[in-house]
Every structure is written in C-alpha cells, then in structure tokens.
Amino acid sequence: MICKKRVTIIGHLGGKKKSCDGQTVKTKTVYSSLLLNEHFQVEILDTYYARKISLFWIKLLWNLIFSDCLIFLLASNGRKFLFPILYFVSLLGKNTINYTIGGKLYEETIEKQYYKRYVSSFTENWVESFYLLNNLKKIGINNAVYIPNFKKISPLSVNEVVHKQYHKPFMLCIFSRICEEKGIEEAMAAVTEINREFGEIVCLLHIYGPVASEFQERFTSCLKLSPEVFYMGVVSPEQSVSVIKNYYALLFPTRTFTEGMPGTIIDAFCAGVPVIARAWASCEEMVIDGETGYTYSFDKPQLLKRRILDSLKDQNWLKMRKNCLKKALEYDEKLVCEKIIGRIERVLHI
Template sequence: MEKPKVLVFGNFGYNHNELCGQTVKTRNVYELLKNKETRYFSEVAFFDTDSLNTNRLGLFQGLYHVIKADELFYLPATKNLAYIFPFIFILSKLFSTKIHFIVLGGWLGEYLENRPLYRKMFLKIDWIYPETDALCQCLESDFGLKKVKRLNNFRDTNFSPALKSTGKNIKLVFMARVHPLKGVETLFKLSQRLEGSNLKNVTIDMYGPIFEEYKEEFNALLNTANKNITYRGVLQPNEIYPVLSQYDMMLFPTQYYTEGFPGSILDAYISGTPVIASNWLYAPEFVDHTSGAVVDFNDENAFLNKVIELVNKPLLIDSLKQGARAKSYEFSSDKAWEVIKSCLFFNKQ
C-alpha cells in the first residue's frame, strides 16, 4: 500500500515567532511525525494558521493541503474551530481525508455543550485525542463520542542532568503566558509575603510572553515590586531545560479552571523542578505529593502558605525534585507515537 500523505494544521506561531503552549504542542506533533516520514509516510507537510493574520486568502492554500492529505492532524483553538473547522470537515468527507483531532487544553467538553451541530460533526471525526482521562470520559459519556484516545502532552528530549540540591538561596520560577488568569498577581503577593516573613533568601523569576492587553498593568506592578521578583523575558526552546533546572520549584497559581496539561509543568518535570499548583480541573492527573503540591482553586492564601511551608523544608524540596524527574518519563515522544501509530488509518488496512 502506498504510504499516506500527512498534514499538520494548526498554529505554529512562525509568522510572529510566538511561543506558547499551543504553538509548542503543534510544533512537537509535527516534529514527531516528520521524524517518522521516511518509514511511514510519503510526505509530512504543515499549514501554519498564524500566517492568516497577515494573509487571509492563505486559507485557500491551507484547505487545498487538506484535500491532498490522507491523514490530517488538526490542532485548533476555539477561533479556528468556530470558523475553519466546518470547511475542513466538509472537505474531509468529500475527499476521504482522515481527521486526527488533537485537543489543546481542557475546554472541548464545555465548547460542545451548547453546539449540537458540532457534536454531530464530532461523531464523524476519525480520532480525538484529549490530554486528560477526565476529558476522555466527558467526551465519551456526555456526548457519545467513540473514537477517543488519551494523548499526553509530550516532549522529545534526552535532557537529564544531575539534580541540583536545594541550597540556602531558594529560586522559584513561573513560566507561562503572563496573563491575569495564569495567577500572575498571586506572584506579586507572594513577593510581599516573603518580604514580610523576612525570607530574604527566596527569589521569584517570571518567564513568558506578556498578554498584550495586560502589558501596561503588568509593567506597573513590576515598577512597584520588591527586588525579590523579576521578569526575565521569553525563553527560546533550546534554553528552557538548562534554565529551569537551575530553579528549586515552579509556581503555577492558575485561575483558568479548564487548563489541560500545561506544557510548562511538563518542562519543569523534565528539568527536575517540582510544581506548586492551584487545583484546576485536571490538576490531580498531573501534580501529586511526589512531584509537588496542589492547593485549593482560587484560594490565594492557601497557595502562599504552601510556598512558605515548602521553602522552609529544603530536604522535602529535594525529594520532590526526584519525583518530578520520575514523572517526566510518562510524557515521552515514544509513548505519544505508540498512541498515534495505533490510530493511523493505513495500519487498519
């Protein structure tokens, strides 16, 4: 049988060099499939929806690629799903393109709830890959979807340096989109609490792209902040693991309840950095007492208290670093490929 042509359709962020959870995952899926091209596929192409921000007519080129593909790996956010997916769905049925819908985050169940037309289309998608068991169960039990298989967020890396023991100076890190819903303002309150508790040995560094509409407010917070908290810009992909491995704990006080599996937490685990997180919808699937700590959702005081508790227990932090590294092995590219390979259409022939 002739090897299939594959298309990865989603936001790669190449047009604006945008690095976020969505673009990193989309690039990782493409790289995984591209690495298998010679053996399994005749071609692995991609279409970057970021290009549509400067060239709307480019969508016709993207849809043409859909027609030519045998297997489509589709990674949309909500806007893409609302405006582009109906065209992709119709073309996939007309030209026998198999759709592999890779879910970004944990919002899909909520999105489908009041959209009966989309639910009907989703019943005819070839495979749907959520990041969490809870969302898999939701899609199967609430919407009757049959072709659902969990696909963990993953990384292709061999990074595995010796873990750094926690010293007298404790370094905390936040790496995500700088947005109020990511709990950024909790970090500034933590800075004040550390200062008030006379914990002069603890610092907080923030990395990530700043949400455009939040820049003015965020800069105002920085201008009046204590010296123990610093914004350090955006890390490039080759910088992430060497930088994160220098920190003792990652802070993830998200206020976005339907997070999926944030890539920053996976990056922390690979770097041997435990995570303190608020209890978003899927948090217990990814963070536990062996790899960090989870505190009640939207309980800012509980989050601050947990951080203070842990910075006073460096030996416990060292133990959590071991647990974080062990946790990372669940999210390898090899395991992701096992899931995808089992669902490829040509394997069923």
C-alpha cells in the first residue's frame, strides 16, 4: 500500500464565481494534475475566502501543521498577506514551494528588502521566465527553478492552419482582462487610425475578456468612438483556441513591463496565430520578432500601429503560423506537469 504524502495547494479559485483569469486557471490546472498522482493526497485552499470567512484561516492552520508540502500560487496581494506566515513555517522545517504568479517578484524584492529573507527561506521558488530566474540570482536568491507556463489545451495541427486565407478586413483580437493596464485603448486607437488613414476598413478588432469594474465606463465610451472595434464578451479557457484560430493576429499591447508569461499568448500559439506585442521584460522568451509575431519597444507604444501595418504586408505569415504551433509545444501541459511532479517528489524524497 502506498503511503501518500499530503500536498496542500494555496491559490485563488474565485469562490463560486466562474473566473477565467490566468491565476485562477493555473491554480485549478495544477490542482487537477496533482490529483492524478498516486503519491499525493492533495488539498486545496481558496484564497478568495481569505478576507471573507474565518474558516479559511482555520483550514490554513490545519494544513500548515499537517501537510508534508505547501505549494502556494500567489500574486502580489496574496504574497503581502501570506508570505510572513509561510516564511515562519518554512523556518520550522516545512517544505514550502512558491509557485510565482506574474513577473513582479524581483521588483517587489528590491522594493521590500525583507522579501529576500522570505523568498530565500522557501524550499523552492518556481518562476516562469529566465528573466525572473536570472534577476533573482543576481540578488542572491539561488533556490529559483524555471517551470514554463502551460495551458490545458492542444495545439491545432499544421493542416488546420496552412489553408487559411486572409483578406480585408483583417481580423485582429485581444484576449485578456479588460482594464487600463492591458493597453486596450492603444489597440483601439491604432485600428481606428489605420482605417482612417486608408479611408476604408482595413482591419477590425474584437475584444474578449471580463471588464474590470473601474474601467467599464471608460471602455464603453471608447467603444462608441471606435466603430471598427467590438466587445465580444467572455470566452471560457476551453474555447479559446477554437475562437482565436479565426483571427489574423492577437494583439498584446500591455502597459505592464513586469508581465509574466501570459497564457493568452500560449492560446494564440496553440491556434497558430502570431502575436503583435509590446516588448515587456521577458517578451522575447515568448514572442520572437519575425518568427512568432512582431514586437515593438515598450517605451514607444505608438509603434503598435506600424507593426500592425508591417504584419499585413508580411509574405511569411503562413510560416509564422507554423512557427507558433511549434512554439506552443514548449508549453505543453503534460511535459510541464511531469516536471512539476518531479520537483515535488524531489522535495519530498519520494
């Protein structure tokens, strides 16, 4: 009989809401993958309830005491509240794995010097980019491990993309949380300016994703001024590839330099759709200019318009689509989850 090790995942599940943000999707996928391993008895704590009910804190205390390994997937706010507690239990010898969400951990550690003490105390820190891995090493944090982002979706076959024909109007899309930080307004303005400049409808933009409440009014106003831009609602993670595959390109005009490794770009690669992205810190690890899409300087957001026009003239767009399908294999769920399970077994000496 196998003696199972108790593994507790601490992350955001969104309570009873149907959340489709990257953090929630990642937490659910990791949980479902670990459930299949015969060596683990897996528990999960939803940080959605951390500020709402005391039962969360009772369950947390129980798992802090009795779990063999704690894996926590926390964004900036979660780190602020839970890092001190997890630091304390790590000092008591508990196996603690910080599965970093987003790309801000290095900057946060520079800003908050005590974070270095927290992060260094954990058994391992899993990061999704070499940019973050190398920067943590520069400040003396040597327990970081590269674990690629991944999605529980299968790429299309080459045959499904090679026969795709494009013509005016070229269909562009955005898949993300709809808020100011995602550069939505820049994308809307670029499409409007292109069409105005040519005096015809050269391209259309479809926007998918949940709209942040604080951005709703502004977004609605922008849509009224942009007749070539349409809000298409929210699509479930399982349907992302089947929707994105119908587009010419996915736009990623983020205003956040410390983006992580966005799942929406993996969706695009699985759909064989090139990405036009503003070059955030670790962008070149995903979007290779001229191979899997186009990039433009983070300091020059106005270049989005030019890069869209460049893409419309590109004679190698079909080759790029094939490159995207190849790149998608790097983020394969099975391969990454095998690495995750291997790291946990190593920590637990299984």
